[in-house]
Amino acid sequence: MTALAADAGTTGSAPETRAPEDRGTLSIADRVVERVAGYAATQVDGAAAAPRRLLGISVGESRPDAEAAVRATVDGSVATVEATIAVSWPQSVRTVTDRLRAHVREDVRRVTGVEVAHVDVDVVDFATATTPVRRVQ
Numbered sequence: 001m002t003a004l005a006a007d008a009g010t011t012g013s014a015p016e017t018r019a020p021e022d023r024g025t026l027s028i029a030d031r032v033v034e035r036v037a038g039y040a041a042t043q044v045d046g047a048a049a050a051p052r053r054l055l056g057i058s059v060g061e062s063r064p065d066a067e068a069a070v071r072a073t074v075d076g077s078v079a080t081v082e083a084t085i086a087v088s089w090p091q092s093v094r095t096v097t098d099r100l101r102a103h104v105r106e107d108v109r110r111v112t113g114v115e116v117a118h119v120d121v122d123v124v125d126f127a128t129a130t131t132p133v134r135r136v137q
Helices: 002-007 030-041 093-112
Strands: 047-049 052-054 057-059 069-075 078-088 115-127
Touching: 030 069, 030 078, 030 093, 030 115, 047 093, 078 093, 093 115
Parallel strands: 078 115
Antiparallel strands: 047 078, 052 057, 069 078
């Protein structure tokens, strides 16, 4: 009986393995890329989620603790991303958006394996560190 028990794991046929191109495909949904890119966008120093807008008017303030509004379109293994953000004053818009583009590309590729071909950044607000208190006189 011990000989049978010892051979139980070694006898028999090995599972059939197929070539990688014959195994199927993995497709990443647009929403997955949007979530990863939205989180990555707000991890950049000087960038924050833009305030909500209603009929083109900002409602509230920028939200540094929330994900940025992002739209993504994935075509195979390549994506395009559009992000709407606020930039912290007095940061350089060009510097913040360049860092944001690089960080979004890197994080999306690392997490999903999708290459980001283009990142559009729409800066709609400047966030100040402190909001002045309004006083009635």
